[in-house]
Amino acid sequence: MPTTPALLVRDLSFAHPGGPAVTIDEWSVPAGGEVLLQGPSGSGKSTILQLLAGLLDAKSGRVEIDGEDLLAVRGAERDRRRGRRIGMIFQTFNLLSGFSARENAMLAMHFAGVPAAAHRERAADLLGSLGLSGNELDRPVDRLSVGQQQRVAVARALAAEPAIVLADEPTASLDPDNAARTVDLVREACRTRGAALLLTSHDPSLAERFENRIDVSTFVSLPSGAGS
Numbered sequence: 001m002p003t004t005p006a007l008l009v010r011d012l013s014f015a016h017p018g019g020p021a022v023t024i025d026e027w028s029v030p031a032g033g034e035v036l037l038q039g040p041s042g043s044g045k046s047t048i049l050q051l052l053a054g055l056l057d058a059k060s061g062r063v064e065i066d067g068e069d070l071l072a073v074r075g076a077e078r079d080r081r082r083g084r085r086i087g088m089i090f091q092t093f094n095l096l097s098g099f100s101a102r103e104n105a106m107l108a109m110h111f112a113g114v115p116a117a118a119h120r121e122r123a124a125d126l127l128g129s130l131g132l133s134g135n136e137l138d139r140p141v142d143r144l145s146v147g148q149q150q151r152v153a154v155a156r157a158l159a160a161e162p163a164i165v166l167a168d169e170p171t172a173s174l175d176p177d178n179a180a181r182t183v184d185l186v187r188e189a190c191r192t193r194g195a196a197l198l199l200t201s202h203d204p205s206l207a208e209r210f211e212n213r214i215d216v217s218t219f220v221s222l223p224s225g226a227g228s
């Protein structure tokens with residue numbers, strides 16, 4: 001029996017004013033699948049991830065996450081659907097500073113509608129599986145090391161057991177060894193929990209680590225007059 005894909009995109013179109021146009025006729029990522037979205041700086045990687053997350057408003061089209069159309073609703077209802085089904089990892093983490101690792105993970109659960117009684121223990125389990133424990137859980141994230149903050153960002157993305165994790169250049173500011181290690185960490189965390197992973201990178205050396213790769217240029221065309 002065919003399973004519902006983690007991500008299914010149809011007839012999606014968008015353009016930044018005066019910027020490149022994004023057109024995705026059809027694209028899917030299977031449940032539990034892994035895809036690398038590649039392209040140089042400025043090619044449209046973040047734009048595409050923001051469209052898929054419904055953070056940018058597409059002109060038209062559908063984005064189904066685990067069978068549910070994210071773009072059919074707006075505002076708070078879209079935020080809720082995103083929170084329940086999509087885990088986001090940003091290049092600069094975007095953790096809530098002043099809040100602890102545990103609180104960052106628990107807030108993601110809260111916004112996804114996970115029953116409050118489960119938050120504390122689930123956050124500790126998840127952070128523990130990513131190598132944070134003891135008083136690290138309750139220290140404000142700004143007093144954790146960069147590597148630890150990255151682990152909190154991964155934990156937060158997985159806190160609501162999403163169907164898919166969208167990771168926007170999680171390795172951009174790292175040296176090659178740490179970039180590879182971080183990618184392994186994110187992949188392993190997603191695999192263990194059955195989440196699909198769509199990861200963007202401008203780093204060609206990551207390509208060989210992914211069986212399924214797609215180039216941003218498949219979906220993006222430059223405005224007329226731009227480029228060479």
Ligand SMILES: Nc1ncnc2c1ncn2[C@@H]1O[C@H](COP(=O)(O)OP(=O)(O)OP(=O)(O)O)[C@@H](O)[C@H]1O
Pocket residue numbers: 016017018019020039040041042043044045046047048202
């Ligand atoms: N709000 C905006 N208005 C107009 N153009 C924009 C806007 N945001 C981005 N762009 C343009 O869209 C293109 C794609 O930007 P995007 O941020 O998606 O690229 P990227 O591949 O994520 O780059 P990087 O690797 O540097 O993060 C760029 O040419 C950028 O200048």
Ligand SMILES: [Mg+2]
Pocket residue numbers: 045046047168169
């Ligand atoms: Mg970007």
